[in-house]
Amino acid sequence: MAQRKGCLIGCGVALVLGIGAVVLLLFGIGKIADVADKTLLDPGVYTSVKTGDPEAAVREKLPSGESFVKGALKEGGPAEPGGSTCSWYLSSGDGADSTVFRFCFKDGKLAEKVEYEMK
Numbered sequence: 341m342a343q344r345k346g347c348l349i350g351c352g353v354a355l356v357l358g359i360g361a362v363v364l365l366l367f368g369i370g371k372i373a374d375v376a377d378k379t380l381l382d383p384g385v386y387t388s389v390k391t392g393d394p395e396a397a398v399r400e401k402l403p404s405g406e407s408f409v410k411g412a413l414k415e416g417g418p419a420e421p422g423g424s425t426c427s428w429y430l431s432s433g434d435g436a437d438s439t440v441f442r443f444c445f446k447d448g449k450l451a452e453k454v455e456y457e458m459k
Contacts, residue, residue, distance in 0.1 A: 416459035
């Protein structure tokens with residue numbers, strides 16, 4: 341009788357741990373999809389916009405850039421131009437998994453775009 345009770349407890353614990361692992365896996369996949377959807381940028385988009393382009397037109401081509409990796413993308417980049425608002429993106433190009441694209445806007449225009457390697 342005691343062995344059966346121990347088995348039931350052990351099976352219950354294993355079931356709870358298994359469900360927890362599945363939830364964590366799905367949460368992790370969701371976070372990766374979030375990063376891909378909000379921070380990956382095709383290098384062609386970076387090339388297509390020019391300094392001086394209207395901010396609204398440039399932002400239409402960009403994903404939101406708001407994700408939990410934003411802080412990491414800022415690391416290692418040049419100083420931001422004073423009075424500007426910047427957005428950071430990770431290159432989606434082949435083999436360029438650590439290339440960061442930064443766009444800075446000021447007075448309604450693209451003031452600066454910079455490409456650098458994430459550290």
